Amino acid sequence: MERREFLKTVTTAAVSATAASALAAPAVLAGEKTYRWKMVTTWPPNLPVLQDGAKLFARRVEELSGGRLRIKVFAAGELVPALGVFDAVSAGTVQCGSGAAYYWAGKVPAAQWFATVPFGLNAQGLNAWFYGGDGLKLWEEVYAPFNVVPRPQGNTGVQMGGWFRKEINSLADFKGLKMRIPGLGGKVIAKAGGTVVLLPGGEIFTSLERGVLDATEWVGPMHDLRMGFYKAAPYYYYPGWHEPGTCLEVIFNRKDYEGLPRELQQIIDLVAMEINLWSLCQFEAGNGAALQELITRHHVKLRRFPDKVLADLHKLAREVVEEEAAKDPMSTKVNEAYKKFKAQVGIWGSVSEKAYYDLIADTYALNQ
Amino acid sequence: MERREFLKTVTTAAVSATAASALAAPAVLAGEKTYRWKMVTTWPPNLPVLQDGAKLFARRVEELSGGRLRIKVFAAGELVPALGVFDAVSAGTVQCGSGAAYYWAGKVPAAQWFATVPFGLNAQGLNAWFYGGDGLKLWEEVYAPFNVVPRPQGNTGVQMGGWFRKEINSLADFKGLKMRIPGLGGKVIAKAGGTVVLLPGGEIFTSLERGVLDATEWVGPMHDLRMGFYKAAPYYYYPGWHEPGTCLEVIFNRKDYEGLPRELQQIIDLVAMEINLWSLCQFEAGNGAALQELITRHHVKLRRFPDKVLADLHKLAREVVEEEAAKDPMSTKVNEAYKKFKAQVGIWGSVSEKAYYDLIADTYALNQ
Numbered sequence: 001m002e003r004r005e006f007l008k009t010v011t012t013a014a015v016s017a018t019a020a021s022a023l024a025a026p027a028v029l030a031g032e033k034t035y036r037w038k039m040v041t042t043w044p045p046n047l048p049v050l051q052d053g054a055k056l057f058a059r060r061v062e063e064l065s066g067g068r069l070r071i072k073v074f075a076a077g078e079l080v081p082a083l084g085v086f087d088a089v090s091a092g093t094v095q096c097g098s099g100a101a102y103y104w105a106g107k108v109p110a111a112q113w114f115a116t117v118p119f120g121l122n123a124q125g126l127n128a129w130f131y132g133g134d135g136l137k138l139w140e141e142v143y144a145p146f147n148v149v150p151r152p153q154g155n156t157g158v159q160m161g162g163w164f165r166k167e168i169n170s171l172a173d174f175k176g177l178k179m180r181i182p183g184l185g186g187k188v189i190a191k192a193g194g195t196v197v198l199l200p201g202g203e204i205f206t207s208l209e210r211g212v213l214d215a216t217e218w219v220g221p222m223h224d225l226r227m228g229f230y231k232a233a234p235y236y237y238y239p240g241w242h243e244p245g246t247c248l249e250v251i252f253n254r255k256d257y258e259g260l261p262r263e264l265q266q267i268i269d270l271v272a273m274e275i276n277l278w279s280l281c282q283f284e285a286g287n288g289a290a291l292q293e294l295i296t297r298h299h300v301k302l303r304r305f306p307d308k309v310l311a312d313l314h315k316l317a318r319e320v321v322e323e324e325a326a327k328d329p330m331s332t333k334v335n336e337a338y339k340k341f342k343a344q345v346g347i348w349g350s351v352s353e354k355a356y357y358d359l360i361a362d363t364y365a366l367n368q
Numbered sequence: 369m370e371r372r373e374f375l376k377t378v379t380t381a382a383v384s385a386t387a388a389s390a391l392a393a394p395a396v397l398a399g400e401k402t403y404r405w406k407m408v409t410t411w412p413p414n415l416p417v418l419q420d421g422a423k424l425f426a427r428r429v430e431e432l433s434g435g436r437l438r439i440k441v442f443a444a445g446e447l448v449p450a451l452g453v454f455d456a457v458s459a460g461t462v463q464c465g466s467g468a469a470y471y472w473a474g475k476v477p478a479a480q481w482f483a484t485v486p487f488g489l490n491a492q493g494l495n496a497w498f499y500g501g502d503g504l505k506l507w508e509e510v511y512a513p514f515n516v517v518p519r520p521q522g523n524t525g526v527q528m529g530g531w532f533r534k535e536i537n538s539l540a541d542f543k544g545l546k547m548r549i550p551g552l553g554g555k556v557i558a559k560a561g562g563t564v565v566l567l568p569g570g571e572i573f574t575s576l577e578r579g580v581l582d583a584t585e586w587v588g589p590m591h592d593l594r595m596g597f598y599k600a601a602p603y604y605y606y607p608g609w610h611e612p613g614t615c616l617e618v619i620f621n622r623k624d625y626e627g628l629p630r631e632l633q634q635i636i637d638l639v640a641m642e643i644n645l646w647s648l649c650q651f652e653a654g655n656g657a658a659l660q661e662l663i664t665r666h667h668v669k670l671r672r673f674p675d676k677v678l679a680d681l682h683k684l685a686r687e688v689v690e691e692e693a694a695k696d697p698m699s700t701k702v703n704e705a706y707k708k709f710k711a712q713v714g715i716w717g718s719v720s721e722k723a724y725y726d727l728i729a730d731t732y733a734l735n736q
Binding site (some may be wrong): 119122123125128157238239263266267270274285288302304341344345348350351357358360361 | 428431432434487490491492493495496497498499500501525526527528588589606607608609612613631634635638639641642644645646648649650652653654655656657659660670672678682709711712713714715716717718719720721722723724725726727728729
């Protein structure tokens, strides 16, 4: 999708179809206190859904607050480096940021559970944990010592398993495999004997093309298509066992958040929830068309990881998660709460969503 | 869950954990125009998630608008009968209402596609159609001749297939079966030779107990448990092929909606989206615990419809949907758009969510 068209979709979808034409510049009443904030993100300037979601967040907050709260958004590196976002918000250098919780794993190990866990909750389950369980409360507890207030602000849905230059037929094929894969998923690949390489987005394609990398994961069809990975690695594997529904976050410096009038706090909370659902819908709507294009136009070889490989990865993933959870008391606490909730929604998922997807399986038309 | 406990959960989840204690009565600035609206719903007074979602909608709009827009909520029958909600909003007798679009099928046949379609989109797909596709725009077009503006305001997720006094082993078992099942699903059961009975919620249990009904569907474990159906029919079937993710709606009289200042329109649109996601999360979080209770404490016989039965029902459902779609040009248009979008997300669903649910299937612990 072209950027212009993409932003048009943003407006129609989020602002509602009827009223989009009625948009007017917000007017601040005389005497009302106004706020001028900065947001730093972990995303490149034009990254669809992710950086655009951060910008949409800012625009919607400005509209909803009648111009009382204006947020200027800076992409990764424009003000602070991608991985400096949490520290900048924590220190109060800026008032807010946008990224994903697993980026701060080095500093806040328990943060990882709020982004994604290999073989863990999908988008629907993670949202249920946040808004219908104890997930958001725990997340606030984890960030509190850093003076940071988190809100879910998006979800990628189930990601793809990645691009591979060679087929994966058994766990042994990961031995010595040089793969770009971050987070807990990377730890699983390392346990399987792979060499985990961490590279920023801009360097992945060239590395894959030159054979510096044997494989990479990124996001899903819509984003992967733009990156052109199909030109360098023909095998496109699913499912994304390592990221079954990655939550994106908006984070606020506690002092700044608490310094806002109650109604502005409510507005940013609510807009975060809007962008959370909006993002998932963009991925859900856009990935299907992109996958079709990858298959029919670019002749990508779509492959499901073999059952045995998935079972082996699942076993390793359980070990990795428990090892991580044992490292500090907060991670232990979060992991236990996460597992308890997952068991509860898993039972329901087996007779609801799983049974539904099985049911409509015959209506898929994968042109492989 | 007790009502008091339920409402406590509502507050924590929707208003956010940090700031819940900071709630204060909203103050309207001098000279600001205020609005006093009435909302009529299709739900009984204390129905969890559904009626409570309507009340939460009103409370959140009042908070977010600083008291400028106050909505008094009336349950079914308190002001107008359940099935009179659309007409009351259309005529401007009240400013808004809450229900589900398939209730208006007699008057607005094309409305059905925006609630649920047998073997159709699930919650994630339907939301993607609304917020990431042309679904909401089409819905507005369908309601426009009636001066009604719709917004999605909730989703039940995949429902259960229903309670049966006898096992279902083949399509022939539906012959002569007296089942309470509304909407397009009811038309499918009728085509299979069943006798479709429409009864309000309050009369179902007694009818099932006395054998006036052989079977009934309702919502999902959380709601079905409260109704006590397990005492009258031992077989609890899944999946809810007839309602794979029913969307709940909030509707506004067009003149009233358009008469609001832009910022209040934005607030009600945004709060509708909040309650939409919040509702699904309540179902997702609550159904698992209720299903466990039904199985372990009440020894319900959980059954999946046999493959052949589902395939037969699927065939009949395709016929029913096409017959309904052929009845008027707007239904034809909506059905075509729906099918196109479903095909697009279906391809993606097959490698993402379906593959994910298959992946974690071995972690379920159904205590049957």
